[in-house]
Amino acid sequence: MVSPRYNDLGVITMAIAREYVKALIDRLSDEQVQALWVILNSMAWPTEKVSPEEAADIEESFAEIDAGKGIKAEDVWRELGV
Structure with missing residues (x-):
């Protein structure tokens, strides 16, 4: 789904992937969002x-x-x- 190369329109694909992920998050329960927050927080910030x-x-x-x-x-x- 996401191509790492720019000339394969990876930039556009990445934008679509981000919007898709945001839409999926909107479908989660509060408890699921809390669990996802823990996971994403550990991925986004260096240890x-x-x-x-x-x-x-x-x-x-x-x-x-x-x-x-x-x-x-x-x-x-x-x-x-x-």
């Missing part, structure tokens, strides 16, 4: 680099979860009043 300290914290958190030391969702919900 930040993780420092060695942050990477160590993440690894430690995963190790705690694997060891069964995670926080129960119900406890978090209760704390947040959900």
